[in-house]
Amino acid sequence: MKIGKVLRMLLSERDEKGKIHLTLIDPEKTSPEEAERIAMTAADAGSTAILIGGSLGIFEPLLSEVVRAVKKSGLPVILFPGNINGLTPHADAVLFMTLMNSDDPYYVTGVQAQAAPIVLRMGIEPIPTAYIIVGYGGAAGYIGRARPIPYERSDILAAYALASAMMGASLIYLEAGSGAPRPIPPSSVRVVKSVLNSAGFDGLLIVGGGINSPEVAAAIAEAGADGIVNGTLVEKDPRSLYDMVNSLRLRNSRP
Numbered sequence: 001m002k003i004g005k006v007l008r009m010l011l012s013e014r015d016e017k018g019k020i021h022l023t024l025i026d027p028e029k030t031s032p033e034e035a036e037r038i039a040m041t042a043a044d045a046g047s048t049a050i051l052i053g054g055s056l057g058i059f060e061p062l063l064s065e066v067v068r069a070v071k072k073s074g075l076p077v078i079l080f081p082g083n084i085n086g087l088t089p090h091a092d093a094v095l096f097m098t099l100m101n102s103d104d105p106y107y108v109t110g111v112q113a114q115a116a117p118i119v120l121r122m123g124i125e126p127i128p129t130a131y132i133i134v135g136y137g138g139a140a141g142y143i144g145r146a147r148p149i150p151y152e153r154s155d156i157l158a159a160y161a162l163a164s165a166m167m168g169a170s171l172i173y174l175e176a177g178s179g180a181p182r183p184i185p186p187s188s189v190r191v192v193k194s195v196l197n198s199a200g201f202d203g204l205l206i207v208g209g210g211i212n213s214p215e216v217a218a219a220i221a222e223a224g225a226d227g228i229v230n231g232t233l234v235e236k237d238p239r240s241l242y243d244m245v246n247s248l249r250l251r252n253s254r255p
């Protein structure tokens, strides 16, 4: 499949600035007005794009209203769906995810078959994404029937990441779960990055879940993540985005 506009933009931001930052907004917890304010702050802070999604409580017309409100920020809006109800034609792209370590075939290939014709008709860009759940796992791990990879087993995580690359993922998302009490250790990110590099993977390695301080974000980025995701922290305090984005030391980023 040809690379779409949004993935191209994420890759070129990574190549030019070194890292990318993704701001997650959950329409279950954020009204369209709040979502617009968060997205404006994210744009001003230098975040690269907005992810919209949640594991539970996603319905229309609220999802589309949140997406339309967020689009006013000018940042690309990328759906992060927990199921087919997470799709709307108002977004720019969708993380077209397979949950690599789910025990339920629905989350590995079933929902994708349900979603593919809808995504095509909606005209949104599918970004081929492998989603791998580690440790705590949160709502996504529970709902997605994941068998979370133990935090310290970087060897298992690296094997799943390598399989993701060999299966053609453009974006590999390592997830500790929203609100995780402990993020994925930087040491594991380092192992994954090194294995992916040795296989010539040139897509995006994204890490999320429980990244609640600029120091942790910096350590995960330094270990080799191309980008990090912040959700829970942004819901609590959108202004925390300034320190988060700055901690990634984006080249040419605003002070």
Ligand SMILES: CC(C)=CCC/C(C)=C/CC/C(C)=C/CC/C(C)=C/COP(=O)(O)OP(=O)(O)O
Pocket: 026, 053, 054, 055, 056, 080, 081, 082, 083, 084, 086, 087, 095, 096, 097, 098, 099, 107, 108, 111, 112, 115, 131, 138, 139, 140, 141, 143, 144, 178, 179, 232
């Ligand atoms: C391809 C399409 C249409 C869908 C893919 C569906 C898959 C594979 C889902 C994986 C499992 C899942 C339920 C993922 C949800 C990911 C997500 C949107 C997480 C956002 O955080 P929440 O899980 O809502 O966290 P809170 O508990 O903080 O609300």
Ligand SMILES: O=P(O)(O)OC[C@@H](O)CO
Pocket: 024, 140, 175, 176, 177, 178, 179, 180, 207, 208, 209, 210, 211, 229, 230, 231, 232, 233
């Ligand atoms: O809410 P937090 O803990 O920032 O996690 C973000 C994202 O990885 C959740 O899917």
Ligand SMILES: [Mg+2]
Pocket: 026, 028, 053, 054, 055, 056, 139
């Ligand atoms: Mg949620």
